[in-house]
Amino acid sequence: xxxxxxxxxxxxxxxxxxxxxxxxxxxxxxxxxxxxxxxxxxxxxxxxxxxxxxxxxxxxxxxxxxxxxxxxxxxxxxxxxxxxxxxxxxxxxxxxxxxxxxxxxxxxxxxxxxxxxxxxxxxxxxxxxxxxxxxxxxxxxxxxxxxxxxxxxxxxxxxxxxxxxxxxxxxxxxxxxxxxxxxxxxxxxxxxxxxxxxxxxxxxxxxxxxxxxxxxxxxxxxxxxxxxxxxxxx
Amino acid sequence: xxxxxxxxxxxxxxxxxxxxxxxxxxxxxxxxxxxxxxxxxxxxxxxxxxxxxxxxxxxxxxxxxxxxxxxxxxxxxxxxxxxxxxxxxxxxxxxxxxxxxxxxxxx
Numbered sequence: 319x320x321x322x323x324x325x326x327x328x329x330x331x332x333x334x335x336x337x338x339x340x341x342x343x344x345x346x347x348x349x350x351x352x353x354x355x356x357x358x359x360x361x362x363x364x365x366x367x368x369x370x371x372x373x374x375x376x377x378x379x380x381x382x383x384x385x386x387x388x389x390x391x392x393x394x395x396x397x398x399x400x401x402x403x404x405x406x407x408x409x410x411x412x413x414x415x416x417x418x419x420x421x422x423x424x425x426x427x428x429x430x431x432x433x434x435x436x437x438x439x440x441x442x443x444x445x446x447x448x449x450x451x452x453x454x455x456x457x458x459x460x461x462x463x464x465x466x467x468x469x470x471x472x473x474x475x476x477x478x479x480x481x482x483x484x485x486x487x488x489x490x491x492x493x494x495x496x497x498x499x500x501x502x503x504x505x506x507x508x509x510x511x512x513x514x515x516x517x518x519x520x521x522x523x524x525x526x527x528x529x530x531x532x533x534x535x536x537x538x539x540x541x542x543x544x545x546x547x548x549x550x551x552x
Numbered sequence: 553x554x555x556x557x558x559x560x561x562x563x564x565x566x567x568x569x570x571x572x573x574x575x576x577x578x579x580x581x582x583x584x585x586x587x588x589x590x591x592x593x594x595x596x597x598x599x600x601x602x603x604x605x606x607x608x609x610x611x612x613x614x615x616x617x618x619x620x621x622x623x624x625x626x627x628x629x630x631x632x633x634x635x636x637x638x639x640x641x642x643x644x645x646x647x648x649x650x651x652x653x654x655x656x657x658x659x
Contacts, residue, residue: 335640344649348614362557369565374603377613379564389563396567402603403568405595407575412584424579428572433600482614487653489615490626494648496604497627498634498641500597508590512597520602521609532606536599544594548587 320423324450328457331438332465338434341495342462343469348488349376350473351480356380360474367470371463372432373492375400401533405540406436413443414451423452430459437499438462508547515539622655 332339353363375396382392435458446454504510516539523531630644637643
């Protein structure tokens with residue numbers, strides 16, 4: 319059903335110099351502590367990371383609960399901040415699809431799409447034969463997802479020991495990891511331009527609309543980068 | 553309004569899975585060699601960059617308590633370490649958490 323050789327090869331991506339474990343761990347430890355302070359039980363905290371597994375979404379959920387937002391407002395706010403997962407999925411899944419593989423694997427494993435696992439897969443897919451990529455991906459996903467769940471538990475249990483200065487330190491790790499990963503991915507004109515323009519336009523659009531700035535800024539930046547790259551040899 | 557925590561978790565995960573699910577549905581019709589694929593690839597990277605830049609310039613949580621200048625310095629130093637260590641990801645991430653905790657306790 320799942321080729322274990324490729325599964326474990328993917329799973330092993332959490333080891334080594336490119337490991338996302340520290341960045342993922344740091345941010346989900348912070349989430350665990352945050353959820354405890356919000357009044358979640360440990361089971362509820364585990365359940366939250368288990369089912370959502372997307373950091374900005376969990377943060378928005380926590381913020382919305384603090385201000386007492388309604389369920390429909392929580393749904394919209396989370397959907398908005400996690401809508402980036404749509405282009406990420408569309409630009410990953412065609413690389414993994416193979417006629418010999420059952421479709422349920424794709425619909426189930428899309429749950430593992432998060433920034434770190436996505437960047438790792440994008441960095442490694444060319445080294446894996448197309449038929450085996452989905453099993454490799456499920457390995458990466460299981461590994462990063464497990465780190466997130468375990469870290470949520472650690473953060474929940476250790477929340478009394480995590481003072482404000484440590485939590486501030488933990489909050490920077492994830493952005494730093496993503497920046498470094500993206501710089502490493504800037505190998506074509508299109509990707510380099512997408513990253514550079516997105517970095518400028520995301521915050522710039524914040525002045526027009528704080529809620530929509532990521533989607534508007536990202537869409538504008540990505541489209542300009544695409545058109546420029548198509549005209550100038552990718 | 554006090555919502556049941558389990559329902560909130562469920563709503564959050566549904567709102568998140570929706571984008572992933574629709575992504576797979578669309579991906580079934582898109583070839584990896586097509587223009588459409590390249591466009592979405594650009595959109596994915598640019599949206600990520602926009603998200604990270606937003607988190608760092610207009611943070612909402614604990615990061616907002618750190619001075620703007622310190623955030624920029626930590627980012628630049630971490631990128632420098634990333635290059636100095638031949639694109640090792642462990643060192644810059646470890647460095648960033650230590651240096652920022654240090655800055656926020658002593659400055």
